[in-house]
Amino acid sequence: MxxxxxxxxxxxxxxxxxxxxxxxxxxxxxxxxxxxxxxxxxxxxxxxxxxxxxxxxxxxxxxxxxxxxxxxxxxxxxxxxxxxxxxxxxxxxxxxxxxxxxxxxxxxxxxxxxxxxxxxxxxxxxxxxxxxxxxxxxxxxxxxxxxxxxxxxxxxMEHIFTVDDLGHLYRGGRLRWASAVMGTMLKVKPILHVKDGQMLLLQKVRGKGAALKRIVDLVRERSLGHMEQLVGITHADDAETAEKLRDMLSTTLGYKNFLVNIVGSVLGCHIGLGGVAAFFVNTRAEIPNIPQPLS
The missing domain is CATH 3.40.50.10170 (Rossmann fold)
Structure with a gap:
């Protein structure tokens, strides 16, 4: 046991x-x-x-x-x-x-x-x-x-996400003050990922629609590719956007198995309101050949 x-x-x-x-x-x-x-x-x-x-x-x-x-x-x-x-x-x-x-x-x-x-x-x-x-x-x-x-x-394990409130990223040391202010004014959405255990800014896009499309593109580029894998989606109190992302991943890439949940208290304190993330298996690591894959 x-x-x-x-x-x-x-x-x-x-x-x-x-x-x-x-x-x-x-x-x-x-x-x-x-x-x-x-x-x-x-x-x-x-x-x-x-x-x-x-x-x-x-x-x-x-x-x-x-x-x-x-x-x-x-x-x-x-x-x-x-x-x-x-x-x-x-x-x-x-x-x-x-x-x-x-x-x-x-x-x-x-x-x-x-x-x-x-x-x-x-x-x-x-x-x-x-x-x-x-x-x-x-x-x-x-x-x-x-x-x-x-x-x-x-x-x-891949983390691809965006947030609505750039001010929280500034307070967390992820963005300069000027970038946070200008980004908010121009409706810029940061695309972030996690590398070697640390949260890093990947790029910036204009608008929520572009952010979701970029997340889908990154899932396509980095995904292991088997459609049976369980894809995680979280949202910072924005269930509507999470459902939209799930629909896009399903219709565009063919994924069918999802686990969707709200971002919990721990990370919610640090990323603020809004935002959505996708989590999935990528292609970088060789995984031991053991039965019962992540699905």
Missing amino acids: LQVITDSACDLPSQTAADHNIDIIPFIVNIDGKEYVDGRTIEPAAVYQALRAGKLPTTSQVPAGFFWDTFTKYAEKGVRCVYVAFSSKLSGACSTARMVAQEVKRRYPKFELTICDSLCGSLAQGLIALEAAQLSAAGAAYEQVIERIQARSCNS
Whole structure:
């Protein structure tokens, strides 16, 4: 038996996580000086409501105690685990988990826990965790599952996205102030991706329609090409645009399997309102030939 663990930056729908027995460790969300536990005492809708009210929600690291409680719960039962972590280039969660894991293993020397730095975020991270759970349920050995998800990481999981509010990218250090102001005035939409675990600006286009078309073009250029793969789509409280992107990917490229969800509290705090993303398997990495592909 393998227990898959991830954190709340994964943006998996709660029902999907429950259906596949994926344990999600929460980050902390801060609004007006109050702390909330992501997915337990606050949901994404409250974060977007705060953003609309002009507030600036922030996030804090996953508390070490959350990792301790989760890891020891499975260590006491002798359950093998894998933790699919939010990119170490974007968060300290992976580093904290490694430190806690060392202490847990001192107390429970036989505990088997692999910590995988996904170098991903949002549904790219979520799809890796989901695939690990699917592989385990299909009977793949522990070592096979670990090999597959370590090969996946950011080497073969693509993130292509755009946002509406360039001001949030400026505050996050992704754009210069002048670029953010002029971009907003001219309705410029940034196209971003994740490379080596870091969020990077790829190019800029004019208008939402052009941004969606460019996302579709990039999926075509970078996709592994098999139409059965599960494509993730997230939106920052803009379900209509997410549905439009799904329709474009379906009619233009032929993809049929989608997992669509709202951007969760962790990333929603940093990218702001609006925006949409696509997550899929690309062609860069050689993936071990193990049954049950991501689909």
